[in-house]
Amino acid sequence: MSENTPITVAYGDGIGPEIMIATLDIINAAGAKLDIEVIEIGENVYNRGNDTGIEDSSWDSLLKTRVFLKAPITTPQGGGFKSLNVTARRTLGLYANVRPCVSYNPYVQTKHPIMDVVIIRENEEDLYAGIEHRQTDQVMQCLKLISEPGSEKIIRYAFEYARANNRKKVTCFMKDNIMKLTDGLFHKVFDKVGEEYPDIEKENWIVDIGAAKLATSPEAFDVIVMENLYGDILSDVTAQMTGSVGLAGSANIGDKCAMFEAIHGSAPRRAGQNSANPSGLLLGAVMMLTHIDQPEIAAKVHNAWLKTLEDGIHTYDIFREGVSKQKVGTKEFAKAVIERLGQKPKELKEVEYKRFDVKSNPANDYRNIKKAKKETVGVDIFIHWTEGTAGELGEKLRNVLAEGLQMTMISNRGTKVWPVGKVEPFCVDHWRCRYESVKNGEPITHNMIVEQLSKLHEAGYDFIKLENLCTFDGVPGFSLTKGQ
Numbered sequence: 001m002s003e004n005t006p007i008t009v010a011y012g013d014g015i016g017p018e019i020m021i022a023t024l025d026i027i028n029a030a031g032a033k034l035d036i037e038v039i040e041i042g043e044n045v046y047n048r049g050n051d052t053g054i055e056d057s058s059w060d061s062l063l064k065t066r067v068f069l070k071a072p073i074t075t076p077q078g079g080g081f082k083s084l085n086v087t088a089r090r091t092l093g094l095y096a097n098v099r100p101c102v103s104y105n106p107y108v109q110t111k112h113p114i115m116d117v118v119i120i121r122e123n124e125e126d127l128y129a130g131i132e133h134r135q136t137d138q139v140m141q142c143l144k145l146i147s148e149p150g151s152e153k154i155i156r157y158a159f160e161y162a163r164a165n166n167r168k169k170v171t172c173f174m175k176d177n178i179m180k181l182t183d184g185l186f187h188k189v190f191d192k193v194g195e196e197y198p199d200i201e202k203e204n205w206i207v208d209i210g211a212a213k214l215a216t217s218p219e220a221f222d223v224i225v226m227e228n229l230y231g232d233i234l235s236d237v238t239a240q241m242t243g244s245v246g247l248a249g250s251a252n253i254g255d256k257c258a259m260f261e262a263i264h265g266s267a268p269r270r271a272g273q274n275s276a277n278p279s280g281l282l283l284g285a286v287m288m289l290t291h292i293d294q295p296e297i298a299a300k301v302h303n304a305w306l307k308t309l310e311d312g313i314h315t316y317d318i319f320r321e322g323v324s325k326q327k328v329g330t331k332e333f334a335k336a337v338i339e340r341l342g343q344k345p346k347e348l349k350e351v352e353y354k355r356f357d358v359k360s361n362p363a364n365d366y367r368n369i370k371k372a373k374k375e376t377v378g379v380d381i382f383i384h385w386t387e388g389t390a391g392e393l394g395e396k397l398r399n400v401l402a403e404g405l406q407m408t409m410i411s412n413r414g415t416k417v418w419p420v421g422k423v424e425p426f427c428v429d430h431w432r433c434r435y436e437s438v439k440n441g442e443p444i445t446h447n448m449i450v451e452q453l454s455k456l457h458e459a460g461y462d463f464i465k466l467e468n469l470c471t472f473d474g475v476p477g478f479s480l481t482k483g484q
């Protein structure tokens with residue numbers, strides 16, 4: 001049987017083929033044991049009328065090899081085309097995006113000479129679930145979903161990554177001062193999972209001030225774990241801070257599959273000129289080699305690459321008079337790295353790798369978790385209404401009630417507007433009416449909710465959605481309203 005590991009490779013568009021050839025030349029010369037299957041993705045596939053940019057038959061290869069080394073692709077302009085990265089993450093269950101951002105001072109110019117940060121971004125949940133609705137003329141909604149198992153998977157991955165890579169600290173960025181339930185859950189899971197890693201320092205930051213600190217003092221951070229949206233934004237910012245987008249690789253990890261790539265795009269204007277920097281894809285390939293249990297080869301490639309940077313052999317994007325020695329093209333850069341295989345950097349920090357298995361699966365499946373005692377204690381019914389003021393709506397609706405219910409407040413964009421306060425607030429056409437039991441705090445039934453919807457419908461109100469207000473083991477699972 002072959003000792004080689006099967007992987008799937010896509011050469012991509014624009015500069016993709018050039019940087020992929022350079023990357024494969026280097027890792028093959030280092031002794032990587034690979035059986036490569038090539039698939040076609042990107043522009044040509046989109047232009048053949050496939051809106052996903054990947055043929056169905058290519059999934060067979062990906063689901064067989066479970067390892068994908070992917071060059072950047074060009075997403076055609078105009079609507080109707082789906083992002084291949086989003087499709088791949090969803091289809092292959094790639095829940096963790098890992099992006100090391102390192103400064104190579106003084107060889108690559110950067111405002112932040114001391115920086116060695118790994119951003120670990122949750123890839124499947126949050127506002128990226130793609131659940132959006134237009135509810136009224138004036139209001140659109142995007143649903144933010146954060147689950148306990150999803151949070152546990154990514155946070156455990158971050159701690160395992162830190163431990164396996166000799167990292168000392170994991171920081172959690174979130175905004176639970178505002179999003180007390182969703183980001184509050186992420187924070188709580190971080191604290192809970194963190195207890196299992198006494199050897200690793202833990203800290204948390206509210207994302208806004210944390211991002212400000214990261215942008216000015218990146219040396220204060222080590223591994224940072226974040227929800228999807230914060231991670232999307234801050235991983236790009238952090239990579240750019242190192243000096244060039246051409247330098248960072250990224251891994252997308254799932255329980256069954258993994259995808260490795262550069263963080264940059266296909267740079268179409270550079271295509272075919274032998275000028276692009278292959279380093280981002282090469283560092284993606286280095287992460288792939290640790291993942292497929294070839295850590296020695298990964299370290300050999302990475303150290304030769306560091307030595308090449310140190311020797312001043314630079315592509316145009318990082319070339320600087322006085323620091324660089326030789327401006328080279330993609331092919332010449334690859335040749336220089338190959339010549340240095342077996343060498344180690346003298347000034348930059350040498351890397352060492354070991355294989356790590358991440359046990360990030362939450363212990364509990366949703367079918368066998370211990371369920372909390374759940375009671376429905378109210379309902380928020382949302383109404384599309386444009387006939388008058390908040391006070392007038394309150395007066396009309398206070399008598400449109402199912403038996404046993406009282407209306408306790410109306411809010412507009414989250415701010416309480418009825419009972420009316422001292423100032424008539426600015427409102428839009430989207431009203432949330434809260435109904436609770438006439439016996440304060442008592443549970444209500446689903447039939448009462450259905451009856452309330454009927455009453456509203458009969459009275460001519462256009463209800464657009466509802467959210468039940470539940471307690472779980474007596475703890476409210478809903479937020480109070482601003483002003484309530």
Ligand code: NAD
Binds near residue numbers: 085264268276
């Ligand atoms: P880009 O990353 O391709 O280019 C941004 C800038 O960085 C350009 O000036 C480019 O010349 C430079 N650059 C990028 N990679 C470089 C490298 N390896 N060496 C030297 N310079 C490099 O971003 P863009 O121009 O916004 O996007 C171009 C195309 O890439 C678009 O179609 C976009 O959709 C696609 N894209 C694909 C991916 C992916 O496949 N993962 C990611 C981002 C963008």
